[in-house]
Amino acid sequence: MSASWPVYRFEEIDSTNTEAKRRAGSGQFDEQWIVAASQSSGRGRQDRVWSSPVGNIFTTALFAEPGGIPVALRVPFAAAMAVVDTVRTFAPDAPVKVKWPNDVRIAQQKVSGILVETGGAGGDLWVAAGTGINVAYVPENVGQAATSLNLLSGQNLELSQVIGVYHSAFEARLAQARRGFESLRRDWLDYAEGRGQEVSVRVGEAFVRGVFEDLELDGALRLRLPDGSTRIIRAGEVSLIGQA
Structure with missing residues (x-):
């Protein structure tokens, strides 16, 4: 090829x-x-x-x-x-x-x-x-x-x-x-790493924790937060909880 x-x-x-x-x-x-x-x-x-x-x-x-x-x-x-x-x-x-x-x-x-x-x-x-x-x-x-x-x-x-x-x-x-x-x-x-698991996402200087639920239709990350609400993230740095 x-x-x-x-x-x-x-x-x-x-x-x-x-x-x-x-x-x-x-x-x-x-x-x-x-x-x-x-x-x-x-x-x-x-x-x-x-x-x-x-x-x-x-x-x-x-x-x-x-x-x-x-x-x-x-x-x-x-x-x-x-x-x-x-x-x-x-x-x-x-x-x-x-x-x-x-x-x-x-x-x-x-x-x-x-x-x-x-x-x-x-x-x-x-x-x-x-x-x-x-x-x-x-x-x-x-x-x-x-x-x-x-x-x-x-x-x-x-x-x-x-x-x-x-x-x-x-x-x-x-x-x-x-x-x-x-x-x-x-x-x-x-092949998504961490799907269905709790992750931490750095958004600017803040960190958001939640379960990586899905990928939105525009490629954004969908998180389920601890309070049950949903957070859609379009730019950030993901880390698996307890891992690099």
């Missing part, structure tokens, strides 16, 4: 998402992939530094989104499921889970990072969906437990093969997202 979109490769770059935004800013946001062997300024969600050693995947899908913001909001879930598809291809026995909205983890160890950014408006809306996948190396000092595809599979995987599988999976999951959210939502819930 491989990408159907053109692929632009760099030995080293500041970050693939930053390059995607440069291209989009100059009007170049036809469907394309940007791949780097290493990044000097890799970024994760909430402006966290993303460690970028050679041997791991750093790639961004850049594309126009005619479906507008409603479809763009589904892209983090599509990207997460593409990572799940990739993990299952190379490590089919790994107990892979997704922590809302798009942290793919195995036994609470993170294997990927996803950062989706958008710009433009209307017919010129573009999406840059960046993904880092640990293949050969487990980054150190990243603030949480991590793992890699090589560790999960027990093999020294060929990086180009893994990239091809991920690119193909993402393109398929994006097509699924564009058809509607319900099918993607059901697939995501099959």
